[in-house]
Amino acid sequence: MHGGSELELRDVEVFLALADELHFGRTAERLHITQARVSQVIRKLERSTGATLFERTTRTVRLTPIGRRLRDDLAHARDLFQDALVRANCSARGVGAALRVGVLGAMGHEIRPLIEEFKSRHDGGEVQLIESRLSDPFGLVRADEVDAQILWLPVQETDLIVGPVVMTERRVLAVPADSELAVLDSVTWEQLDDHLVADLGSPAPPYWVEALTPRRTPNGRLVKRGPTARTLQEVLALVADGKVVSPLPQHSTRYFPYPGITYVPLRDAPSTQWALVWSSTTDRSGVVRAFARVAEELGSPSA
């Protein structure tokens, strides 16, 4: 017998996240709360069910059979819950209420399976793709001109929520067709020596730009930045014009077979992860999360 603190959805989210991560610290990080809070919520849940849901030592966290069952049950209930809200939202906004998703370049084509799946699951759900500028990757979400945005990671903005990864792919280097690099089977960062890469201009934050085009080569040599390009088309124009070379996600090769451009695999570049990102203050978090959930279930195809 004690104060009747009711269980809330927020608590369930914590439980489900922990059941997924099996790690208090990472769970906390993922939900943008503290590890202490995760601990408290789980304790509360175990109190109210009367069951031990996780076997935990300081080194391992494991679901008990009851915990596993509860995870399945609650995940299902939670899904229905969100679906109900999404349905209301869709019927309310009608046809003109497409989910507005910001994309860079051709990503809109790449995530077509995701969009199709979302539309088939949520009757009446529409998705509108809006291209955003490389130079201002967070502008559209922040201005509420899109409900969500697909961006390469990392994204470290306190006002943005980073959702599931929707695609993972290797990188290529776009080089002028007449460059000496164009004839190679593959290149390394080191070979960017003496070549300029396009600058994306503000307000794109440096850490984000450098995730695609590092400031230094593995050996520590500075990569020189050249003229500014605000969109992918501008980047491609500069490359075709022989002004710069530019690391790009691999899928670009399929969509932009520019005459003057050759794409060469970047051998030593880690693969690029594209994630769905949205504002923590969005009005339509229900629909956005539903979209995110579909993405999560589909997994992230490696293109």
Place this chain on the structure above:
Amino acid sequence: MHGGSELELRDVEVFLALADELHFGRTAERLHITQARVSQVIRKLERSTGATLFERTTRTVRLTPIGRRLRDDLAHARDLFQDALVRANCSARGVGAALRVGVLGAMGHEIRPLIEEFKSRHDGGEVQLIESRLSDPFGLVRADEVDAQILWLPVQETDLIVGPVVMTERRVLAVPADSELAVLDSVTWEQLDDHLVADLGSPAPPYWVEALTPRRTPNGRLVKRGPTARTLQEVLALVADGKVVSPLPQHSTRYFPYPGITYVPLRDAPSTQWALVWSSTTDRSGVVRAFARVAEELGSPSA
């Protein structure tokens, strides 16, 4: 775009209650919150879905089609949600974890259909009936010796939650077999004149005792109280002994065919409603609410 106040289960309960009552004031009363709060929660929900869920004037509240659909969806999700917790609770506590329900007299037999339905819906759910004293109707719940208690209404205790009505029935008057009242087809309160009724003793609160045995007749004459009886058996013994007469719920006639007692229908008594009641600070509100939900769906048979 605004502060991302997430939707919580508490809010859904308010919505579902309002969808049921279609009246802000009554909804507030039922949930033990203020009418203002109901208004705020509904506004929040309508904001976050973007839909008008209720058509309302100051005189009428009506569900919109979207609201109706949302009610069905959310009610279903909410049920799954609670079921998940109940299941965890049942597996955790195992066989020795019966839901302990306090009853007065033979109510335990009367609600057998309810108990069967509960057991069939919640695998492993057991119900243990515990008889409580008429003289201390709230004692067992407060001492956490039962998880819930079945009592006649009204129950006005700030620390207790009044759940669904499980039965509605007429009243009879138990009279000694040799009383002049025993030969009548029915009696009225007025005819209690010159007869004593049993006193239930403390700590039973007067308002609750008087719901069964009013202090005054409709014409305003005082009903005299006689010797104290703490349990139903004691009441019956006093009646059989010719000491008192006693208004009782009708089902008593089926279970206590005492040789010395005759039951006469009470013509002008309003029917008695039996409701499930539990402590607002119970540890097992999940299971209790699940039981309450089954009761709600079965409705209250008029015996």
Place this chain on the structure above:
DNA sequence: TGCATTGATAACTCGCGCTTATCGAGATGA
């Protein structure tokens, strides 16, 4: 036209959700 009822809204307050700070238990390695 007053009177009663009902839902909406503004302003305030206090409990609880969440934080920061710290601890003890294991694991790892020299």
Place this chain on the structure above:
DNA sequence: TCATCTCGATAAGCGCGAGTTATCAATGCA
């Protein structure tokens, strides 16, 4: 076996949002 690191539990305190009180405007009814 001692120093160090990681990880989860816990205590104490803070701040915001859930819920309150007070009041208003609209509507129905005599």
